[in-house]
Amino acid sequence: MRTTGRNLYILLFVAILVVVCGCRREALFKKNMPRTQFEAYNTMRYGPQITKQSDPFGLPEPALRARLGQKE
Numbered sequence: 001m002r003t004t005g006r007n008l009y010i011l012l013f014v015a016i017l018v019v020v021c022g023c024r025r026e027a028l029f030k031k032n033m034p035r036t037q038f039e040a041y042n043t044m045r046y047g048p049q050i051t052k053q054s055d056p057f058g059l060p061e062p063a064l065r066a067r068l069g070q071k072e
Helices: 003-019 037-046 063-070
Strands: 053-054 061-062
Touching: none
Parallel strands: none
Antiparallel strands: 053 061
């Protein structure tokens, strides 16, 4: 009986340790940093990409035509 109580305390300690130290919600890359050298090149050459635009009702949507269209 004594070992089950000890195991329970160890399990509780490990669970608290995982919750406190384990998961962090941080991005790998910051949003303002380019992800690849190709994205950095395109930003220098063509300017920043438009990622969102408003639809006719004023709701934001992805700007696929602007992003996937022909570059100058």
